[in-house]
Amino acid sequence: MMSSVPGPDKKTKLMVYTIEECPVCGQKTKPAFAVGDYVTKDGAKCTKCGNQTKITLIYAEGSKPSG
Ligand SMILES: [Zn+2]
Numbered sequence: 001m002m003s004s005v006p007g008p009d010k011k012t013k014l015m016v017y018t019i020e021e022c023p024v025c026g027q028k029t030k031p032a033f034a035v036g037d038y039v040t041k042d043g044a045k046c047t048k049c050g051n052q053t054k055i056t057l058i059y060a061e062g063s064k065p066s067g
Helices: none
Strands: 013-021 042-045 052-063
Touching: 013 042
Parallel strands: none
Antiparallel strands: 013 052, 042 052
């Protein structure tokens, strides 16, 4: 289902990020959120040690206009 989510301010564009954390070495990566991502889901392979990362957080961040 595709529904538009009302933002707090139409002038501020929100970017949604997914935080993937490696349980072995603790490395965190912050790729852009992809549809279907959810906390505890398996993320990409750790770029440092090659282990499976887990999504630990999904959050939105306002991108600043021209600056
Ligand atoms: Zn790792």
